[in-house]
Every structure is written in structure tokens, then in C-alpha cells.
Amino acid sequence: MPDDLLQPLREMLSEVLLRNPFWQKKLQGIDVATLQSPHDLDRLPFLFKPELVADQAAHPPYGSNLTDPRTRYTRVHGTSGTTGRPLRCLDTAESWQWVLSCWEQIYSLIGIRDDDVFAFPFSFGPFLGFWAAFEGAQKIGRMCLAGGGLSSEARLRMIEENSATVVCCTPTYALRLAEAAAAMGMDLANGPVRAIVVAGEPGGNVPAIRERIESAWDATVYDHWGMTEVGPLAVEPANDRGGLQMLAGKCLAEVIDPATGKSQTPGELGELVVTNLGRWGQPMIRYRTGDLVRERPGSPPLSPYLEGGVLGRTDDMFIVRGNNVFPTSVEAVLREFDDVVEYRMTLRHKREMPHLMIEVEPRPECDTIAALCERIHRRIKDRLNFQPEILAVGVGELPRFELKGRRFIREQS
Template identity: 35%
Template sequence: MAELWNPLLERMPRDRLERRQIRKFREQAVYVYENVPVFRRKLDRAGIVPEEIDSFEDIRAVPTTTKDELRRAQETGADDSDGSSGRTERATETRSTPYGELLAVEPEAVREYHQTSGTSGTPLRQADSGRDWEWWSDCWATVLWSQGIRPDDRVFFPFSYNVFVAFWAAHYACERIGAEVVPGGNLSSAERVQLMDDLEATVFMTTPTYALRLGEVAEQEGIDPAATSIERIVCAGEPGASVPGTKAKLEERWGATVHDHAGATETGAWGYSCEGDSLGLHFNEAQFLIEVVDDDGDPVEPGETGTLIVTPLDRHAQPYLRFEQRDRVRLEEPSACDCGRTFRLADGGVLGRDDDFTTVNGVLLSPTAVEDVVRQHDDVADEYKIVIDEHDEKESDVVTLISEAKTQDVETTRTELRHRLKQACGLSFRITLREQGALERPELKADRVVDQRVNHV
């Protein structure tokens, strides 16, 4: 059985791969220009002639796409970033669709509707054609095959999928691979754990937060998660599976290999860990043009940290050019992984969204650094909160870690956490340790940073 889902693409020499990316970006730019008025106006304003794009430098001259401008185009049928509020003839014709002026196809070509979670504002609606859905499932099949999922696996999904795309696409990718799929929506956590155990599922997919929660529930139900048939856990939705402390805790609790994935409704499944030795995410550079840029929009060098700009190279119904993903990553060369893929990597996975990072007393606080410290400590529970507030008397910020103690020696644990957090984050933390079970257990993703500062910008 093949080691890679698509060996031709995944091991394509870098020079050929880059030429392919430039060609496909140019083709996508031409397609978008001809079919999406909001982007045609935008490219015209920037003086971009899509047919003339012939280098990465040309690509970087193309304006980026932001979530806010997509919201405007979705709701008003026009991009008013230049101050205009007028609508084109095409926008008026398509105003009855929920997609505003973002469709590149006729409405009857749309086969799938999904939307973003709306955690950062109004949800974005995403249309996919039948061709898009084939592309989605192929992207996800690349992810899952790289992580060892094969036709003899039984894959459990402990969620109701609702209108969120990720697990729908993963579900169909499992079917494409030939694996058996067990949907676990509309069940309690205890029922899901019991069903996984009864059916001898070999894989389940979830967020890192919920994987930890299911392990906790299993123990409460008298089931040893490490003794179940689970061999692999595929995580998505938050960075934890590439955070060493969280990954190690999950693998120890479940006796399984933990894999990471990254993607978005607007872009697709652009990143994945493999069975190699690297603790990071490969960029799927066959299906996406992925740029890692600094604050000025210039490319970063390997070993440097930047934010992602992602272009899906085969999106059909609702395509985007240079979408500001706003995930922060540390770029690494393909040689950092021993799997033989020629795709570059995000060392350590997604370090967080730009919005997740905040300055505390002049220091940039990384939530994943805190997560790593908490998850590597044996005497604190899985759940925690980071609370940032203003000092009552001094002109400074106070940052508090709230977690749960698993030991009677609370003072020693506080001292150790303060020391480790100071080393990892360069900040002095206050530590509050409560009894086990005091903090709420999220059932999907966790929002662990609470910034209560009134005057913080």
C-alpha cells in the first residue's frame, strides 16, 4: 500500500513545485478576475493584470484578502473598502443568495453550504460546488493518509457536524480512503466513550481540549482509555496537538499516537502532521500557496516567525486570493522532517492566532507557551484559565493562571508553576489552584484567555 496519498505531488522537487504554484496561482487569479466582481475591482485598483503574474514577487503585489472585506461583500453585495457603496449589475442579480457578491459560479452549481464559527464576528458563509467537495475530500485524504489512516480503520467522530466544514470533509475523506465512519453526534461524552469502546474504534477526531475531556470521562466511567482499541487521535480546531506538553499528555492518557491538522472554512485543510519525527505541520503546497510573512508583508526566512497568507489553488465556487489567515507559525525547511515530503513546515504547528497574542507589561504573551507548562506538570489538572487585569495601585498588568490542583502540596505546585512560567513566558504569574472539577469542561474548543483590562489597546 502506498506510503503517500499522492507521491507525485508530495515529493515533487522544489523547483517544479514552485513553478506549479505560480502557474496555478495565475490561473486562479484569471478565474477570479473573470467571475468575481469584488475581486475584479480590487485587482483593477491595484493595477494587477492576472495573465502577467509570473513570479512570487508578482504574487506579493496582489492585495491580500481580509475577513472583514469578505463580510462586507457577503452582506452588501459589494466591497466598499475604497469608500464606494454602489452595487454592480452582477451583485444585484445575486443578492438573493446568502453569499453576496462572492460567488464565482451560478447559484445552482452550489452543492454544499458551510460557515465559520463567528467567534471573531459575523459568520462567513462558504459555498462549495461538487468540484470543490472533491477537492476538500482530497485535501483531507492527504491529511489522514499521512497520519496512518487506512481502509481497515474504524473512525469515530464525537460531534454533531452542524454547519462547520472540517469534520464533514474529514468524514468524506475517510470514505474516500475506504475507512469505516462512525458519527457520534447527539450523544453525551459518557455515551461516546462507551460507544468507541464497544465498537473498538481505532481512530477518533476531535479538538485537543475535547480529547482530554473524553479521557477524563472514560476514567470516571471505569474505562482505561489507554486500554481501548484507539490507536490514533486526529486533532483540529486549536493548536494543542503540536504543543509538546499537550501532545505527550494525550498520548500517555490514550496510549495512542496524536496527530495535528490545521485549516479554515475560507481556505481548506492546508496543514498536517505526518508519521515522521518532526513536531510540526507540513504545508500542503500542492493544493495551496502558503506565504509566511512579517509585519511588513515580506517573506520570513526559515527559523523565523510570521503570519500566514493562504491561497487555495483549486477553489471553484467561492475562491479567494491571498487570504490573511492570521495564524502565526515558525517557518522550517522540508529537511526538518524525515518523511521525504518536499513541503515546508510550521515548526511547532500553529503557535496561535494573531488575536491570541497580547502584550503584558511589555512582553508578548503566547498562550501556547502557558499551555505547554500546564500540561507538562503532573500535579495540575487539564483545565486552566489565564486572566489578565490591571493592577489596582501600580501602572502595570497582573496575569493570573487559574487551574486545579491534583496534590495536597499546593504551595510547592504554585512555586513550581511560577518558576516554569517565568522561564517560558518571561512574566511573573499569580497562581490560583482550585479543587479538581471546579473549572468548566469545554465540549469543543476552549477560550482560555480572559483579558479584563479596560485601557489596553
């Protein structure tokens, strides 16, 4: 093999195993020197988020996955806790510079220009993505506008008054800002924004969602993927649209069959597993992300291109009338209807059978609500092979989101 793809991993493990109690125990008996080819990764165990949460509960507050003394850590970030208890993620000064270097590569791949001005229209909470994208843009010398603590209307004025050309937010909030701009009479399509970098939830590579955002803003949407646990590790390159490229040299990425744990055939749906290579202070080795992706055949080993981006999550899939359904698939259909402003899905059981109810909030101008619900019902039936219940609600009844949308509710039976 001309390139030793596992050399960075061996270098990291040689240091980590000297003083990280978590990995000393988990990788006991592993001879690092024998990790020579991508196939050798199979000898390393998977890492699951519940393991890390349990470890932090047993060794509060930060757990035993710490390679350095606590005095060397300079940042603490946290996961959202949407699938369980929040996880605290620490960085040393060195590992934080590595995180920012990932964003440098991301910004290069999407063609950021010298004269770009960045707007970050969100509150800066504990999540890593906000801070890393902001400081990463600063590191490459760009003006950065922080929109924390502002209303959506104030953020839109900030973008317009400062001639921001790049906006970073979730797909949900890009649509929310477009809704707010329309209510204000602001013409986003003739505004200064030329690029929108979206992350935090699937959507950037869902055609109907992308088209709605790009149409409202007259700007190019670039999808991005990362997690507080592992860092910012994938982006949709400007010259290769329609998917996500894992960052070369920053991680080792695998796509596995979530049921068997074996490598998935390229082109088939599988779970993304990531080993980051620069956060030695709290490394994540073969981390099961829970994100479902499809590797493009012919991708470089351990640096795959993910066709269509993130396609769903292993814990979100549900079965209706024998059909495997992901909330993102339903959203992709709903976003094809311009008259749908917002929606919410609730999965419950009726007579022991799964039943999906979809509440849709039409535009105030929509005067054919019953016909709209019928068209949605028919299209979901034709496209996804099951019949949901469609219920129209009044204007403003459904919640709006600044961060990740909480539009899928699974009721306990």
C-alpha cells in the same frame, strides 16, 4: 524554474475574474499572465477576514465572492465567529470534492490503514472541518462513527464497542475524553485507538499537551491545520513529526512578517498566508490567517514545513513586563503538571499594568494545592519571565469544552 508553481493560480484566476464580482474589483488591473514566479505573489493584495464579513453584510447573505450562480452551490459552512462576526463559506459540488481530496492526502500522509475505523466524537455543527474529515474518511472507504448528540461517556462506549482505531477531535476534547474515561474506570491505554488526529486549536504540536494525550490513550497524536475559509491544508506527516506540512498542489502558502507584510526569513516567526487552489466557487487568495508559524529553512517554495505547528495567533499576543507572551506558551507550561485538570487565564490591567490571573483546577486527589500553585508560579517566572497570579479553584468549577477551548479572557480596561 523547472516547476511552474503559479500555473494553477493563473488557471483559477482566468476563470474567477470572468464572473466573480469581488475579485474583479479587488484584482482590477492585474494581468494574470504576468504572474510567473513566487515573488510575483507580492503584486496581489492580501485578503482579510473583516473584508469578507463586510462584503457579506453589504451583499447578504453570501457576499459577492461567488464565481458561480447560487443554484450551483450545494453546501454552506460557517466560521465560529470567535474573532468577529461569523463568515458564511460556500462550496459547489466540484469544490467540495476538492476539499475531500485534501483529506485523502492528509490520511495518506499519516498512514491510515485499510482496517482503520474512524470515530468523530463531536456534534456536527456549521464548521467545515467536522463534515470534511468525516466524508473524506468515507471517500477512502473507511467505516465512520458519528458521535453527534452523545455525551462524552456515550462516545467513549461507542469507540470501545466498535473498536475504533482513529479518533478525530480537538486537543481539548481528547483530554476531556481522557478525564471522562478515568471517571468511568475505562482503561483508554489498553483500548483500540492507535491514532488521534487533532485540529481546531494549537496543541497537537505542544510537547506537554501531546504527551498528556498520548500517555492517556497510548495512541499517536497527529496535528492537522485547516480553516473553514480555506479548507484542510496541512498535516503532521507520520515520517516527519513535530510540525505541519502544507499540502503540495492544494495551496500556495507564504510566511510573512505580520507588521510589514514582507516575506519572513525561514526560521523566524511569521504569519501564515494561504491561497487555496481548488475552491473556485469562493476562492481565498493571499488570505491572512492570523496564525503564527515558523517555516523550516530549506522548505519547498510555497509549500513549507511549519516547525512546531501553529505557535499562536497575532491577535492573542499580550505584553507583560516587556515580554511578548502567547496563551499557548502558558498552556504548554501548565500541561506539564499532571495535577492540573483544567485552567483559565484572564488578562486585566492593574494600575495601568497588564496582569495575568491563572485559575487552575487540581485533580481531586491532589492534597498539596498550595505547593502546586507555587511550582506553577515559579516555572512560569523562570520560563516566560513574568509573574502571574495563580488561583486554585474547586473540582468541577471550570468549564469543559467539546470544541475549541475558551480558556483565555482579555478583559477590556
